[in-house]
Amino acid sequence: MNKELNTLNEELKSEYDGPILELKNVRQYFQSGWGKSKVVVKAVHNVSFQVKKGEVFGLVGESGCGKTTTGRSIIKLYNITDGTIYFKGVPISQGNRSFRIKIKELRAKIAELKKLEKEAIAELKGDLALQQNDNNAMNATDNKIQDVQTDTNMKIAELKKEIVANLEKIKESKTINKRKRELMDKMQMIFQDPIDSLDPRLTVKEIIAEGMYINGIKDHKYISDKVNEALELVGLLPDHASRYPHEFSGGQRQRIGIARALVVNPDLIIADEPISALDVSIQAQIINLLNDIRHNMGLSILFIAHNLSVVKFFCDRIGVMYYGRIVEIATPDELFAHPLHPYTKSLLSAVPLPDPDYEKNRKRIFYNPKLREFTEDKPMMTEIRKGHFVYASKAELARYEKELNGEKVEPDPTLIELE
Amino acid sequence: MDKNLDKKIVVNQEFDDTNLNNEQENPKKLQIKGNLFKRKTLQEKYPNPDTDIEIPEYLSLAPSEDTILRVENLHISFRTPNGIVRAVRGVNFDLKKGETLCIVGESGSGKSVTSRAIMGILAGNAIIDAGHIFYDGKDLVECKEKDFYALRGSKIGMIFQDPLSSLNPIMRVGKQLTEALRLKNGLDRETAKKRALELMKEVGIPQPEKRFKQYPFQFSGGMRQRIVIAIALAMEPEILICDEPTTALDVTIQAQILDLIKKLKKEKGLTIIFITHDLGVVANMADRIAVMYAGKIVEYGNASDVFYDPRHPYTWALLESMPSLATSKRLSAIPGTPPNMIYPPKGDAFAARNRYAMKIDFEQQPPFFKINDNHYAATWLLHPDAPKLENSLKNRYESQRKLHHIQEDNSHE
Numbered sequence: 001m002n003k004e005l006n007t008l009n010e011e012l013k014s015e016y017d018g019p020i021l022e023l024k025n026v027r028q029y030f031q032s033g034w035g036k037s038k039v040v041v042k043a044v045h046n047v048s049f050q051v052k053k054g055e056v057f058g059l060v061g062e063s064g065c066g067k068t069t070t071g072r073s074i075i076k077l078y079n080i081t082d083g084t085i086y087f088k089g090v091p092i093s094q095g096n097r098s099f100r101i102k103i104k105e106l107r108a109k110i111a112e113l114k115k116l117e118k119e120a121i122a123e124l125k126g127d128l129a130l131q132q133n134d135n136n137a138m139n140a141t142d143n144k145i146q147d148v149q150t151d152t153n154m155k156i157a158e159l160k161k162e163i164v165a166n167l168e169k170i171k172e173s174k175t176i177n178k179r180k181r182e183l184m185d186k187m188q189m190i191f192q193d194p195i196d197s198l199d200p201r202l203t204v205k206e207i208i209a210e211g212m213y214i215n216g217i218k219d220h221k222y223i224s225d226k227v228n229e230a231l232e233l234v235g236l237l238p239d240h241a242s243r244y245p246h247e248f249s250g251g252q253r254q255r256i257g258i259a260r261a262l263v264v265n266p267d268l269i270i271a272d273e274p275i276s277a278l279d280v281s282i283q284a285q286i287i288n289l290l291n292d293i294r295h296n297m298g299l300s301i302l303f304i305a306h307n308l309s310v311v312k313f314f315c316d317r318i319g320v321m322y323y324g325r326i327v328e329i330a331t332p333d334e335l336f337a338h339p340l341h342p343y344t345k346s347l348l349s350a351v352p353l354p355d356p357d358y359e360k361n362r363k364r365i366f367y368n369p370k371l372r373e374f375t376e377d378k379p380m381m382t383e384i385r386k387g388h389f390v391y392a393s394k395a396e397l398a399r400y401e402k403e404l405n406g407e408k409v410e411p412d413p414t415l416i417e418l419e
Numbered sequence: 420m421d422k423n424l425d426k427k428i429v430v431n432q433e434f435d436d437t438n439l440n441n442e443q444e445n446p447k448k449l450q451i452k453g454n455l456f457k458r459k460t461l462q463e464k465y466p467n468p469d470t471d472i473e474i475p476e477y478l479s480l481a482p483s484e485d486t487i488l489r490v491e492n493l494h495i496s497f498r499t500p501n502g503i504v505r506a507v508r509g510v511n512f513d514l515k516k517g518e519t520l521c522i523v524g525e526s527g528s529g530k531s532v533t534s535r536a537i538m539g540i541l542a543g544n545a546i547i548d549a550g551h552i553f554y555d556g557k558d559l560v561e562c563k564e565k566d567f568y569a570l571r572g573s574k575i576g577m578i579f580q581d582p583l584s585s586l587n588p589i590m591r592v593g594k595q596l597t598e599a600l601r602l603k604n605g606l607d608r609e610t611a612k613k614r615a616l617e618l619m620k621e622v623g624i625p626q627p628e629k630r631f632k633q634y635p636f637q638f639s640g641g642m643r644q645r646i647v648i649a650i651a652l653a654m655e656p657e658i659l660i661c662d663e664p665t666t667a668l669d670v671t672i673q674a675q676i677l678d679l680i681k682k683l684k685k686e687k688g689l690t691i692i693f694i695t696h697d698l699g700v701v702a703n704m705a706d707r708i709a710v711m712y713a714g715k716i717v718e719y720g721n722a723s724d725v726f727y728d729p730r731h732p733y734t735w736a737l738l739e740s741m742p743s744l745a746t747s748k749r750l751s752a753i754p755g756t757p758p759n760m761i762y763p764p765k766g767d768a769f770a771a772r773n774r775y776a777m778k779i780d781f782e783q784q785p786p787f788f789k790i791n792d793n794h795y796a797a798t799w800l801l802h803p804d805a806p807k808l809e810n811s812l813k814n815r816y817e818s819q820r821k822l823h824h825i826q827e828d829n830s831h832e
Contacts, residue, residue, distance in 0.1 A: 062669045063640065249756050250526075279525040280696050284740035284752035291749070306669045313742035313750070350674040352699025354738055356722045359702040364674050 018089050019050035020268055020300045021074065026083035027095060028066070028073045043069040045324035046083075048381070051268070056294065056301045058315030058332075060308060060347070066324040067304045068192075071270045074302070075189050079177065088267070090183060094173035099166045106159050106166070113159075117152040121145055185215065188261035192273040194253035198245040204231075204256055205241035211264045230259040234289060251282035255289065262293065270302045275310065287314055308351045312336060317387075320344045323369075326381070330388040340390045340400045342414045343367045363417055371414040465503050467548035470494045475511055475719075475787035475795060487690060488514035488537070488658060493550035493560075495532050495541070502761040503546075506532045508714035510550075514658070519684065519691040521701045521722075523737070524711035527757055530694045533711075534660045536560075537692075538577055539567040554658075572599055576656035580663040582643035586635040592646055593631035599653045618649040623679060641672035645679065652683065659684075660692045665700060677703055698741055702726060707793075710734050713758055713768030719787075720794030730788075730796035732776075733769045767799065775800060775808060 028044035044066045051057040059067040073080050073093075082097035124145050131137040188211075191197035198207055208227045217223060228238040234255040245253055254274060261269055271290065275283040287310060294301055305311050311318055312332040320328045320335070320343065328341040339345045346367035353359060377393035384390050384400055392400060402409050474492055495507040507529040514520055522530040535541050537552055539562060552559040555574065557566070571577075579585040587595055596618065597611040606614065612631070619627035622645040635643055644664060651659060661680065665673040677700065684691055693704050701708060701722070708725040710718040710733065718731040729735055736753045755772045758764050764771065770780035779785075779799050788801035799805055 062671050251756065280698070280737060281525050281740055281753040282756070284742070284750040285754075287742070288750050288752050308670065309742050347671060350670040352670070352674070352677075352697065352703050354698035354702050354726060354741060356702040356705070356726050359699075362703075364678070 017053070019086075020053050020055075020088055021051040021302065022086040023050075023070075023074070024048050024084045024086070025098075026070070026073065026085060027081045027097065028069050028078060029081040029097075042324050044073065044080075047321075047324070047326050048083075049319055049326060049329060051300050051302055054294075054298050054300055055317065056303055056315045058303045058305060058311040058318040059321055060306060060311050060318060061321035062306065062347075065321045067321050068272055070321070071189070071272050071302060071304050075187055075270055076179070076184065084176075087183060087187060090180070091176045092180065092183065094176045096170045096173045099169045099173070103163050103166045106163050110156050110159050113152050113155055117148060120148050124148070181215075185211070185264050186267040188264065188266040188269050190254075190257050190261050190269060190271045190274045193277050194250055194257055195245075195277075197257055198253060200245055203242055203244055204248075207245070207256060208241075208260045208263050211260065215264070226263055227259075230263040233262060233293065234259045249282075250278050251285055254278060254282075254286055258286075258289065258293070262297070265297075266299065268300045268302065270304070272304045273306070274303075276305070276307070283310070290314070308348065309353075320347065325391060326389075327391040328389065334385070334388050338388075338404060340384065340388075340403065341392065342412050343369075345412075345415060366416045368414055368416060461498075461546045462548055465496065465498060465546060467494055467496055467505070467546075469508070470549035475797075476789055483515075485516045486513045487516050487554065489551075489553040490514075490533065490537070491551040491553070493533065493536065493552065494548035495529070495536055495550075496546045496548055497542070498544045498546065499761075504760045505763045506545075506714055506760060507536070508763060510711070510714070510716055512709055512716065512719065514690060514692065516690055517688055518706040519693055519704050521693045521695065521705035521708045522711055523696060523698065523701055523708060525696055525757060527760065528711040529714040530711050531662055534577070534662055534692060534694055538571060538575060538660065539564070540571075540577075572651075572656065573603060573654040574656055575658045575660065576651035576654070577660045577662065578644075578647050578651050578664045581667050582640060582647050583635065583667075585647055586643060588635055590634075591631075592633055592635060592638070596631075596646070596650055596653060599650065603654060615649075615653070618653055619646075621683070622646075622649045622652075623675075624649075639672075640668050641675060644668065644672075644676050648676075648679065648683070652687070655687065656689075658690045658692065660694070662694045663696070664693075666695070666697070673700070680704070698737060710737070713763065714760060715768065715797070717769065717798070718796040720790070720796075724791070724794040728790070728794070730790055730794075730801060731769075731798045732773045732800065734796075736772070736774075767797075777805065 026044060026047045027042070030041045030043055032039050032041075047066075047070060049057070059070060061067050069078070072078055074085055074087075076093055080093050080095040082095035084091050084094045086092070124141050128138060128141050131141065202210070205224070205227050208230055209223045212223055212226065224241070227241055231238055231240060236252065236255055236259070240248075240252075245256065248256065254277075257274070274290070275286050278286060290301070291314065293299060303311065303315055312335075315332060318330060318332055318335050319326045320341065322341075322343045328335065328339070328344045330338075335344065336348065339348055346365045349363065349365045374393060377395055379391050379393040379396070381389050381391050382397055384392075384397065385404065390397075390400060399409050470492070490510055490512050493507055493510045494505075497504040497506055506527075510529070510533050512520065522533065524530045532541070532545070536545075536547065537554075537559060539559060541547075547560050550560060554570075559567075559570075562570075586592070593612065593615060596615040597606075597608070600606050600611040600614055601608070604611075616627045616631060619630060624630050624642060624645055630638075630642075635646070638646065648664075659680075664680070665676050668676060680691070680693075681704070683689060691704075693701075695701060695704075705722040708718070708720060708722055709716045710725065710731065712733050718725060718729065718734050725734065726738070729738060733753075736751070739751045740753055742750055753772050758768055758771065764781075765784075766782050767773070767776070767780040767785055770776040773780065777799055783799075785797045785799045785802075787795045787797045789795055790801070800808060
């Protein structure tokens with residue numbers, strides 16, 4: 001175990017230039033009930049994206065679309081069902097659903113092969129009964145039976161090998177899922193609710209220092225220095241360290257939450273709607289604070305929000321989620337200037353703006369996914385322009401292409417204009 | 420309130436007179452003034468020193484015919500273990516028939532308290548120090564609980580912020596809908612159900628027959644809010660108070676709910692008081708806007724005036740601190756936090772956070788200055804002696820619109 005950790009540390013020390021976070025085909029399913037009443041909720045459904053170093057990646061979507069679940073899966077609050085998550089190039093969690101499905105399929109194949117073999121042999125044996133007088137013919141059919149047997153045995157052996165390989169992958173994913181504390185320390189989370197996310201019975205100092213205590217740091221002077229440093233970083237005073245969370249206002253509490261995340265020098269912060277619960281006048285303060293910290297410390301942030309104007313202002317790239325899938329990824333300017341996916345369009349049309357004249361003439365559009373046809377033409381995540389990905393079928397891609405080139409296209413059939 | 424005071428004073432004088440007559444016989448009695456055995460009212464127990472604020476110009480002295488609700492010089496305090504919180508400090512507004520008045524402000528500015536005072540559902544520790552709420556020829560401040568029964572629901576309806584906590588979790592939605600109809604209109608079960616199903620259809624709930632038998636937890640957030648709206652509208656009120664009805668919802672659902680409220684307003688001729696802190700929503704809904712800060716209205720006017728020509732520095736700051744879709748520079752946040760209303764500031768409450776604060780802001784509360792007939796703001800910056808300022812908001816709208824024109828052009832293509 002120690003050896004593993006050491007090699008891991010070396011990996012960490014060497015400068016890693018790739019994307020700091022990478023999700024590959026991540027699925028997160030929740031199931032409840034058994035037997036007939038079993039319900040599987042596909043909260044995150046095949047999501048892949050990367051967060052580059054020093055980048056702020058925004059995830060937007062309506063509530064229940066799986067954006068918070070994605071964030072929580074990344075920081076391993078849930079064990080993912082399928083796919084792999086890489087943090088700084090190291091796989092940190094892997095789901096084994098696809099392997100298990102593969103094994104099931106292989107086993108079914110084996111059963112099928114055995115069934116076919118049985119049928120073939122039964123047929124040949126029937127022949128045998130007819131050929132009782134002809135020795136040569138009998139020998140030939142015997143050989144045939146043997147051939148069939150060896151053939152299927154070989155096929156089954158191959159399939160079994162595959163099964164073993166998949167079983168090993170499942171084992172491997174178990175070792176991957178073991179918590180790598182040193183690595184996971186570099187990933188921290190800021191929660192949505194500044195009241196519920198702070199323990200009311202701990203002082204601010206204890207809240208902020210908890211991460212360090214867990215890491216086994218016992219030097220009290222070091223800890224209090226670090227706490228004070230973090231407090232100053234987020235715009236609070238060192239005197240505040242001895243107070244309790246209820247003595248602070250909402251904005252200040254959120255600052256404490258940020259200080260707690262920053263005190264262990266993370267590389268990636270997952271900010272799960274950090275400003276939704278705050279007052280308008282305080283929201284701007286927190287956004288500015290996050291912006292400063294990010295530039296000063298070279299942090300990468302996964303910013304989960306539903307307020308599009310904040311996301312546009314703060315993020316370098318935006319991923320739009322809809323029902324567990326990412327439907328569009330682009331830079332903010334590109335996304336707002338050329339939204340392609342109908343859901344993105346309807347989301348943009350719903351953003352209220354502080355401009356009465358615009359608001360009174362605004363036309364809202366509504367996205368109805370039932371009107372899309374995917375029976376033959378399966379949709380795929382495709383890069384339509386550099387850095388602009390959209391989840392679309394081939395026919396749709398052709399239309400989007402036209403739209404991007406400024407040609408006239410028929411209005412999207414899935415979009416309904418409301419008055 | 421004033422009448423009461425007069426009566427009390429008269430009583431005291433009489434008492435004093437008798438005292439004066441007996442002065443020589445029993446000098447000790449001189450000390451006693453008023454009835455010692457009468458319980459002190461909360462107002463007397465916790466007196467509010469600054470309740471005499473002159474009524475601003477925008478409340479014309481004679482209320483016009485289309486005014487259906489009028490709030491005058493309303494002061495509300497709360498007794499708390501830490502002291503007396505002055506939540507509302509002199510709110511004045513008129514509500515005209517058929518309009519939407521948006522009250523904007525951050526939490527703690529007293530906007531919800533004002534609306535709750537209108538409904539008569541203030542918390543037990545609230546004290547109405549002074550003021551009047553005139554509705555239908557009555558002063559709601561002096562209304563007893565019994566009188567409010569006739570008003571709540573049937574005259575004034577209310578929609579609350581959190582649709583989950585404003586519905587009873589262990590009662591079927593249908594029962595909650597028909598409750599008011601059965602109790603107040605005395606409808607029998609079947610007609611009440613019929614009416615409830617109509618209401619559900621009106622607020623856009625599909626399959627009302629099936630939904631009628633379900634519990635609130637089986638509804639999504641948007642659908643729950645629709646149910647709450649249906650309940651509020653069951654008795655066909657004249658005024659609808661919406662207390663942050665969309666804060667708990669996300670943008671797409673929010674837009675749907677706002678559209679629904681607008682549609683219902685048109686169909687039923689409702690008058691709406693809409694309380695929110697989201698300026699985007701305000702722009703969508705408002706005919707008139709009252710910006711509140713620290714228990715006072717600081718700017719009051721037509722929607723277009725307040726948005727395109729804001730005069731109070733707090734309104735500027737609010738507008739500037741929202742990242743628009745066109746902002747690219749650093750956000751100009753409002754520094755600091757709202758004042759502690761246990762110790763309300765002496766001068767302009769916003770002065771401590773105000774970039775443009777002058778000396779007088781810290782000493783004296785600004786009166787309302789008239790900008791035009793429909794637009795007033797309480798800031799010393801509008802005083803003729805104050806320095807002239809240019810604000811940067813104009814550019815903002817232009818750039819924002821440019822961006823949207825690009826977007827609109829695209830969508831039309």
